[in-house]
Amino acid sequence: MTESETHEQPTAKPALFSRPLPILIFIVIAVILDQAVKIMVDHWLPLQETVPVIPMLALYRTYNLGVAFSMLSGMDGWFIVGMRLVIVAFVLWLWRHTPNHRWLAHLGFALIIAGALGNLIDRFLYGHVIDYILFHTETWSFAVFNLADSFITVGAACVILDELLMPKKAKA
Numbered sequence: 001m002t003e004s005e006t007h008e009q010p011t012a013k014p015a016l017f018s019r020p021l022p023i024l025i026f027i028v029i030a031v032i033l034d035q036a037v038k039i040m041v042d043h044w045l046p047l048q049e050t051v052p053v054i055p056m057l058a059l060y061r062t063y064n065l066g067v068a069f070s071m072l073s074g075m076d077g078w079f080i081v082g083m084r085l086v087i088v089a090f091v092l093w094l095w096r097h098t099p100n101h102r103w104l105a106h107l108g109f110a111l112i113i114a115g116a117l118g119n120l121i122d123r124f125l126y127g128h129v130i131d132y133i134l135f136h137t138e139t140w141s142f143a144v145f146n147l148a149d150s151f152i153t154v155g156a157a158c159v160i161l162d163e164l165l166m167p168k169k170a171k172a
Contacts (some may be wrong), residue, residue: 030111030114063128104162111155118148
């Protein structure tokens with residue numbers, strides 16, 4: 001028997017974002033970044049005035065009473081808060097029940113949670129969400145959004161990509 005045969009293969013370490021502490025640190029940093037940018041935008045960017053950055057991209061501070069990309073803006077604020085809390089709880093449940101090797105899904109869940117919490121903080125502090133990114137042309141414009149909305153969108157894309165691209169381990 002060789003020396004390598006006497007030692008068992010080490011078990012694979014769980015993916016970074018499948019562990020609670022790294023995901024918590026990542027979420028806290030993302031939320032702090034989102035809030036810092038929103039504070040700067042709210043203090044220095046003029047309200048509802050386009051500030052061109054590059055063709056098709058401008059900064060445009062506005063207040064969103066709905067959810068991501070101004071959806072559900074006619075709904076009661078407390079309904080939206082409750083809905084966001086349910087979404088965060090559901091994504092946490094998904095994160096907990098997703099196998100450790102599915103790192104892309106775990107990253108997506110962390111981004112979704114960070115984005116939802118960032119916008120939830122706005123709702124509690126200001127009664128609305130601060131949006132400031134505008135993609136547009138002369139005849140078209142996308143909904144004004146923010147970094148937290150971007151986290152949610154990229155996070156959802158990560159979860160979808162994980163489902164489509166990542167190998168699934170067979171159940172024992």
